[in-house]
Amino acid sequence: MKTLQQVLEDWEAIIGLEVHTELTTLETKMFCGCRLSHDDEPNENVCPICLGLPGALPVPNEKAIESIVMAGLATNCQVMRRSMFYRKHYFYPDMAKNYQTTQGPIAFVMHGHLDLEVNGEGAQERPDATVKKASDGSYVAPIRILRIHMEEDAAKMNHLGGVEGRIGGASESLIDYNRCGTPLIELVTEPDLRTPEEARLFMEKLRQTFLTLGISDCSLEKGSMRCDGNISLRRRGETTFGTKTEMKNLNSFKSLHDALEYEIRRQAEVLEEGGVVYQETRHWEPSKRRTVVMRVKETNDDYRMYPDPDLAPFDLSDEFIERCRARVPELPDAKRDRYVRTFGLKRDHAARLAGDPAVARFFEETVADADEKLAGVVANVVLNIVPAHPGVDVHQARVISELLAADAVTFAQAHEVLEATAGTDVDPETYVDEHGMRQSTDADALGAIVDEVLARCASQVQQYRSGNKKVVGFLVGQCMKATGSAGNPKLFSQLLVQKLDG
Ligand code: ADP
Ligand code: MG
Ligand code: ZN
Numbered sequence: 001m002k003t004l005q006q007v008l009e010d011w012e013a014i015i016g017l018e019v020h021t022e023l024t025t026l027e028t029k030m031f032c033g034c035r036l037s038h039d040d041e042p043n044e045n046v047c048p049i050c051l052g053l054p055g056a057l058p059v060p061n062e063k064a065i066e067s068i069v070m071a072g073l074a075t076n077c078q079v080m081r082r083s084m085f086y087r088k089h090y091f092y093p094d095m096a097k098n099y100q101t102t103q104g105p106i107a108f109v110m111h112g113h114l115d116l117e118v119n120g121e122g123a124q125e126r127p128d129a130t131v132k133k134a135s136d137g138s139y140v141a142p143i144r145i146l147r148i149h150m151e152e153d154a155a156k157m158n159h160l161g162g163v164e165g166r167i168g169g170a171s172e173s174l175i176d177y178n179r180c181g182t183p184l185i186e187l188v189t190e191p192d193l194r195t196p197e198e199a200r201l202f203m204e205k206l207r208q209t210f211l212t213l214g215i216s217d218c219s220l221e222k223g224s225m226r227c228d229g230n231i232s233l234r235r236r237g238e239t240t241f242g243t244k245t246e247m248k249n250l251n252s253f254k255s256l257h258d259a260l261e262y263e264i265r266r267q268a269e270v271l272e273e274g275g276v277v278y279q280e281t282r283h284w285e286p287s288k289r290r291t292v293v294m295r296v297k298e299t300n301d302d303y304r305m306y307p308d309p310d311l312a313p314f315d316l317s318d319e320f321i322e323r324c325r326a327r328v329p330e331l332p333d334a335k336r337d338r339y340v341r342t343f344g345l346k347r348d349h350a351a352r353l354a355g356d357p358a359v360a361r362f363f364e365e366t367v368a369d370a371d372e373k374l375a376g377v378v379a380n381v382v383l384n385i386v387p388a389h390p391g392v393d394v395h396q397a398r399v400i401s402e403l404l405a406a407d408a409v410t411f412a413q414a415h416e417v418l419e420a421t422a423g424t425d426v427d428p429e430t431y432v433d434e435h436g437m438r439q440s441t442d443a444d445a446l447g448a449i450v451d452e453v454l455a456r457c458a459s460q461v462q463q464y465r466s467g468n469k470k471v472v473g474f475l476v477g478q479c480m481k482a483t484g485s486a487g488n489p490k491l492f493s494q495l496l497v498q499k500l501d502g
Contacts, residue, residue, distance in 0.1 A: 004261050007268040008127055008195070011233045014241055015193035015260060017202060020186050021210055022153060022224040023067050024217045029181035030152040031058030031101065036183075038156070042176040050181035052097030057310055060085075064183035065108065067215040068150050069316070069324040071185055072109025074209050074331055075145055079321050080106050085150075085311040089304045093175055094154035101308055102186075107149030108316070114205055116141045122197035128236065130194075141198055144190035153182035185215075191230070191241065196260035200253050203227055208332045208355040220251050229260050232277070233267045242267075243277045247291060249284045259284035263291055335360060343367060343375035352383055362386070365394045366401065377405045385414055391423030399428045407488045408438050439488040443495070446479070446487050450495045453478045464500050472496055 007013075026036050032049035048056035069079055083106040087099040118126070119138030131139045155177045162170035187206065193199045207218045207225060218225045232244035247263060250256040262284075267277050282291040307313075330338070335354035339345045345353075353363045359382065367378045378401045385400070386392045400418060403409045409417065409432060417428045417437070432438055440446060453475055454461055460471045472493060479492040 001265045001269050004125065004196070004264060005127070007233075007265055008125065010236060011264075011268055011271075012128065012236050012238075013194055013196075013260075013264045014191045014232045014234065014244070015195075015199050016191040016230040016244075017189045017193065017199060018186060018228045018230070019189075019203065019206060020153075020184055020226045021071075021216045021218065023064055023183040023185065023215050024224050025214055026061065026063050026067070026183055028061060028063075030061050030064055030150070030183040031181060034181065038179050038182075040178060042174070042178065044178060046177045046180070050096075051177060052095075058101065058308075060311065060314070061183060064150065065314070065316075066320075066324050066327070067183070067213070068108045068148060068185045069321060070213050070328050071187075071210060071215060072112060072148055073325055073328050074213055075109075075112040075114055075148070075187075075206075077109035077112030077145060077148060079109050079316060081316050082106070082313055083108055084313045085308045086305050087308050090302075092154075093173075094157050095180065096155075096177070100151060100154065101311070102151035103149035104305060104307065107147040108314075110147040112145040112148075114143050114145065114202065114209075116143060116198055116201045116205060118195075118198060118201060122195075122201070125195035125197045128194075141192075141194070143192045143198070143202055146188045146190050148185050148187045151184050151186055153179050153184045155180040191232075196257040196264070199229060199260055200257045203256055204253060204355075205332070212329060212332055212335075212357045214329075214357070220253070223251065226251070227256055229256060229263075231260055231263050231267070233264065233271060242271075243279050245277060245279065245291075246281045247284055248281060248294060249286075255284055255286055258286075258289065259291060262289060266291065329357075339363075339379075343370070343379070344372040345376060345379050349376075349379045349383060353379060359383075362394065362397070366397045368398075370401075374401060374405045377401045380404075381414070385411075385418060388415065389418040389422040392418050392421075396421055396428050403429060403432060407490055408432070410439065410489055413437055413439075436486070438486075440483065440486055443491065446483075446491055447495055449479050449482050449487060450492065450499060453482060454496070454499060461500065472500075 028034060028036055029050055032047050034045045034047050034050055037045060049058055072079055084104055085101050086104040088102050089099040091098055117138065118141055119136065123137045123139060131141060133139045155175050156179045158174040158176065159165055159167045159170035160172050160174065162168055167173065189202065193202060210216050211218050216224055227250050229247040229250055230244045231247065232242040234240065234242045245263060247259045250259050263282070270277055278296065280296050281294045283294045284291050332354045336350045339350035339354060340347055354360050363379065363382045366382060367375050370378055378398070381397055381401045381404065386397055396418065400414050404411070404414055417431050421428050421431050457475060457478060460474055463471045475496050476489050476492045479487055480489060
């Protein structure tokens, strides 16, 4: 097979995503009062409604509708004032009613968009001139969202005795209806994505947005956020779409990217050999790094969709919509821009902090009234040191940031100190002093050591002067050794360069 780069020179990939998100932060299911919890004993949280017993009548969960409207507002969608629930029929034991309650042509929220900032290596996946690229190769891709509709999840099936929990070869199947009736929102994008990287970024941005809204725990691994990737190819310059396949089992950002990449290369090979791409559902096998056919795609006609006579058309009032709008918190992009403005952070640091609401909260508590220099260090500490040491609290993160900003400890020492103090009430500064770790920043004392090192490392000095600037690293190492690691390496480096260049 050709590489992705080779394929994309001749072909344009057309990608659309369908993303299901369980509203895991709600208390109860979509149409009944059963507790929303998947961790209880199997079939603990069930009732006549979610078991589909005759005569049981559904009642929509208002909180779930608040959540989907918030999701729509956060993704620039239009809120549809009137929509309906439909029955989508299929026979399978994971849905005892034999139909899923979902929405028809009109969803609660429709016609939105998210703008993706694509940069770095990922931007190179898009070689064409259909987007304007900045001088560093980065570009913005506006991705339209067709709709987000409300539906309910099915029960969890447990196939025993087969391979990897799949039904083929299984000796028996167990059903847990705790998950049945879980409020689920499905977002469908327009086919606007053009590379696996754009698809990955879209999913990441959506996850950050939903996490910030607090409507789901958004776990790809646990399956509370699931993504199907639709993909087709067309020759560059063509305007009509080719036949698409739909990819399932994309339960990590890497799987999403790699499955799409594989499928683009596979379809290109089929088409270049004169074959046809069949409209089918394919399963990504991460261990074998390939997709295999699951089933030929069913059409909408197979589902016999019709409005659910048990659920009246739904009218959303202005008051309800405004209440939802008021509950939408500051979103990741706005938060990123504020961090850049207020704290002078680097844009990518700001974006990473703003992308996860828990990290953002921790950062804001730690950074409180810091100046720009300290804020930059706090950002670095929160992103690159704290995650390695679970249990570090805000006070500890702040103290270590101040010590770093004052050059009193090195980055490596900061790790060491937090490793020792995380989860305890020991103050990092006390720890540093008790262990004699404080770095000397006395320029006179360090200058004497620099002179001594330069005097005995004549050959490295020679190398530096003939252009090998990297040799400074070695000289810093010698200085550190001479002080038993008590000197500040950054200061040593500055002093060395001053003296070598002077
Ligand atoms: P289906 O009826 O097969 O589910 P939809 O029209 O509902 O198809 O589209 C499902 C998803 O597939 C959407 O995200 C859409 O953007 C995407 N899509 C539609 N047509 C194509 C195509 N030709 N190539 C790639 N993606 C497509
Ligand atoms: Mg569809
Ligand atoms: Zn129930």
